[in-house]
Amino acid sequence: xxxxxxxxxxxxxxxxxxxxxxxxxxxxxxxxxxxxxxxxxxxxxxxxxxxxxxxxxxxxxxxxxxxxxxxxxxxxxxxxxxxxxxxxxxxxxxxxxxxxxxxxxxxxxxxxxxxxxxxxxxxxxxxxxxxxxxxxxxxxxxxxxxxxxxxxxxx
Numbered sequence: 001x002x003x004x005x006x007x008x009x010x011x012x013x014x015x016x017x018x019x020x021x022x023x024x025x026x027x028x029x030x031x032x033x034x035x036x037x038x039x040x041x042x043x044x045x046x047x048x049x050x051x052x053x054x055x056x057x058x059x060x061x062x063x064x065x066x067x068x069x070x071x072x073x074x075x076x077x078x079x080x081x082x083x084x085x086x087x088x089x090x091x092x093x094x095x096x097x098x099x100x101x102x103x104x105x106x107x108x109x110x111x112x113x114x115x116x117x118x119x120x121x122x123x124x125x126x127x128x129x130x131x132x133x134x135x136x137x138x139x140x141x142x143x144x145x146x147x148x149x150x151x152x153x154x155x
Contacts, residue, residue, distance in 0.1 A: 043074035043082075043135055043143040050119075054151040059123045069116030070146060074137055077109040081138030086119065089130045096129070100136075126152045 050068035072079070080103065088097040103115075115135075129150045135143045 041076045041078070041137070041139065042141045043072055043079065043137050045070050045072050045133070045135055045143045045146055047071040047114075048133060048146040048148055050148060053149065054153060055121065055123045056153055056155040057123060057126045059152075062124045063120050063122055065118045066121050066150070067116070067118050068133075068148075069114050070133065071112070071114050072135060072143070073112045075111055076137070076139075077107075077111045078138045079103055079110065079135070080106065080108040082136045084115075085134045085136065087132045089132075090125075091128050093130075121150060123152050126154050 048068065048070045050066055052064070052066060055064050083100045083102045085098070085100045087095060087099075090096050129152070131148050131150060133146045133148070
């Protein structure tokens with residue numbers, strides 16, 4: 001009798017664990033119960049790279065092309081309709097340029113990757129220039145800023 005009771009008890013415990021583990025976790029809810037944290041809709045950028053990082057005065061007849069890239073994360077994938085802003089400051093911290101360029105191509109639904117392209121840089125003024133890069137998604141959410149330095153030297 002003890003052996004039969006023990007087997008029934010162990011079977012009951014095994015079933016209890018099976019039900020407990022089946023009921024826990026997994027699944028995506030699907031019911032909109034409000035338990036899911038909201039998706040962070042603010043894009044973020046990192047890993048700014050560009051080349052060249054300097055030029056000589058009047059190089060390229062007064063302007064050269066700098067190629068840059070950066071990584072992005074946008075959990076909502078809504079960069080389409082957004083833009084890239086680059087602000088340039090001189091060594092006295094005066095804003096010398098503020099350019100916003102719309103994203104090109106269809107990037108709807110893309111949540112991460114690398115973006116970049118060419119930028120024309122003025123070489124007619126010598127100095128150390130700081131630039132700030134930021135992206136804005138299609139809903140107007142602004143990313144963090146990345147900063148770089150570009151130097152124009154007298155040869």
